Amino acid sequence: MTPAARLSAAIDLLCAIQSAPRRPADATANAFFRDRRYIGGGDRRAVSAMVWDVLRGWRRLHWHLRETHGEISPRLLCAASALLSGMNMDVVRQLFSGERYAQSPLTSREDIALKDLEGKQLSSRQQTLAVRLEYPDWIEKTLKETFGPRLEDEMAAMLGTPTLDLRVNLLKADRDKALDALRRESLKAVPTKLSPWGLRLDGRQPVTATQAFRDGLIEIQDEGSQLVVAAVGATPQHKVVDYCAGAGGKTLALAMTMNNRGRITACDVHDKRLAGAEKRLRRAGVHNAEAHLLVTGDKWAKRHSASFDRVLVDAPCSGTGTWRRNPDARMRLTPQDIEELVVKQSEILDRAASLVKPGGRMIYATCSLLACENGQQIDAFLKRRADFRRVPKEEMSDLLPAELREKAQFSLTPLRDETDGFFACVMERIVEPKVEAPKAEEPIAEADPAT
Incomplete structure (x- = not known):
């Protein structure tokens, strides 16, 4: 593809993403390229890179184009991204030549909106912190609770391209x-x-x-996700449930740590995800795992109450820890989403806890940066369930590196750990001490009246 054709495809993909605002951008991109199999691998990567540059700079691009009269279209966003990345205006105009596979020429309105951007930088100290670091204004207080004075450095790391x-x-x-x-x-x-x-x-x-x-x-699989599996510490002797298995990434890793022995049940509420997990399990040569679809009225949990050595709860969450990878998620997230997720996480924890046998462990994990989904969620659960405790640090899985075995819960961030943002906490269901029935007291012999 020519540079102009790549740009045109990027604009078309960005239009498709904007037309499905609640759908993840990577899912839209997969469908977009599946319908255009004539686009080769190198061109796909180039087109995707252009679009993801726009998504990562979404708020800053809109800030630069804030005085534009009329719609800030995908055409304008892609052109502005190119200019703010160092391209000059003459080259941008050539890409919008109107020739075969190229976009139609820039209108006078578009040209006026763009020409003042030449030579400028995407980030500016005139932008608010939330704009410059690409997060919603409403979430700043919550992020400060998590990071404190490290907020700016941590969120700047979130703007990078993930490995x-x-x-x-x-x-x-x-x-x-x-x-x-x-x-x-x-x-x-x-x-x-x-x-x-x-x-x-x-x-x-x-x-x-x-x-x-x-x-x-x-x-x-992101390194942070691998470390969540390491925290589970599943062995060939264990019976394990991956309670929110999704497409089975952690189920696959658990089977590996168990050397394809023991038993894993991968649970989820989405049948298509479980079907995808089963395909991945077959390709990986896993044969100690089975899938179970969780449905309303299901008696499976009741039948398996208190029967698992390890229960992994990779809970649905805000995904704020994956913003490097999924920058479009920043735009979709709302305060109502957080409120609903916190309630859902609490309910899932309570249901999953019933599966843990005494002496067994439940590992709660998210790919969130937010305290309300992480440590605060665990604190609230432990107040409800006196039969659970955080595992002492000396009992943490030796599959974890030493620096993550310092306590029962840990957080990972792109800045500090070069991973996605993750949280994990290891809890143990307390074994109730056996209380022996008191022995019957010997009757006190009465004195013989004859003596």
Whole structure:
């Protein structure tokens, strides 16, 4: 594709994303490229990069175009992004040439709106902190509760381009073998710093097209997500439930730590997600896991009450920890979403807790940065359930790196840990001490009246 054709495709994709505001942008992009299979891999990555640059700079771009009369269209946003990235106005005008596969020429209104942006930077000290760091105004107070004086540095790290993290499937390969397999396909990965099974690639790479992926040697999984699995500490002797399994990423990793033994039940309320999980399990060579669809009136939980050694609750959350990866989520999130999620998380915790056997563990995790979804949620649960406690640090899973075994819960951020934002807490269901029935007292012998 020519540069003009790539720009035109980026504008079309951005239009598609805007027309489905409640749908994740990556889902829209997948459908967009699936319908245009003639667009090659390199062009797809270039088009996606343009669109994601716009999504990452959404509030700042609108700030620069705030005095524009009329609609701030995908055309304007893509052109402004190019100019604020260093392109000059003459080149931008050429990209809007109106020739084959190119967008129609800029209108006089568009030209006027854009020409003053040449030579300027996307970020400006004249912008408010929320605009400059690309988060909604209403969430600033909540973010300050989480980060305090580190807010600006932490949120600046959220503006970066995420790495592509992989998890080696130890059921089929070790890390060296996976590295060699990727190297043979011209993908240079490096080991991750914290996860013992992780590999890292820069930027978007065609991993799913590799033989290593097709053979199940590797899975795409952020290092932070891998560390949540490490916190579970599941072994071949355990019976485990992945309560909010989704597409099965953590189920796959749990099967690996269990060496394909024991038993895993992957639960979710979405049948399509579970169907996708089952396909991934087969490709990875997992045969100690089964899927269960949670439906209203289901008796499964009652039948399995207090029967699992480990219960992983990867709760639905705001996803604020994945804003590097899903910048469009910043625009979709509302205060009402947070209120509803906090209630849902609390309900899920209470239901999942009934599955944990005495002495067993429940691991609560989110990909959220917000205290109300993380530590505050755990504090409230432990007040409701006196039969649970945070696990002492000396009993944390030895699969975790030493720096994360300091206490029963930990948080990860892009700035400090170079992962997505994650939270995890390990809790144990207390074994009730056995109380022996008191022995019957011996009757006191009465004196013989004859003596």
